[in-house]
Amino acid sequence: NAGVTQTPKFQVLKTGQSMTLQCAQDMNHEYMSWYRQDPGMGLRLIHYSVGAGITDQGEVPNGYNVSRSTTEDFPLRLLSAAPSQTSVYFCASRPTSGSGSPLHFGNGTRLTVT
């Protein structure tokens, strides 16, 4: 059982470049989300989705776009990368949108923007 799979594991971008961080889950989870992790700041929610075709903003959405065309996939797009977006990005999912079920996390994508 693969769980939550994130690709790539590492990425280096130049300022202004665009890229998509991939996230896929094989658990048929309705809820998926993206977090960024920065030293001393814990994990901060970027965007989330409660089901295919539905997305919403989290705490730090600026500079990021998401879409949810299928239940399995929830890609995160950086349209014009900035050094402030250097971070470790985690995708997470859970069975329902309610607070009763725990999040399952992927192993992260470490992004460096120069």
Add this chain to the structure above:
Amino acid sequence: GQQLNQSPQSMFIQEGEDVSMNCTSSSIFNTWLWYKQEPGEGPVLLIALYKAGELTSNGRLTAQFGITRKDSFLNISASIPSDVGIYFCAGHQGAQKLVFGQGTRLTINP
């Protein structure tokens, strides 16, 4: 956004010692969760708390949901080397958003 204040930020202990860390907030949370993160991996859920006053154990780990619903603590008894990692508290802000504390980095000297 909602902030969870987690302390201490880091701990350096000897193997076998007990560990205590806590999380506080200025607002009420309906759920408190404790996660552990090891290097190169995503956080993994340790304990989930759903009721004010609830005390839950998972092996050597014990966590409590504060009566005021604004705080939670996690204790680890008789620490072992594999307890090393970063521990995060988290709380639900509504049903959709999970807010995390800043993390407590635990280092254990054998």
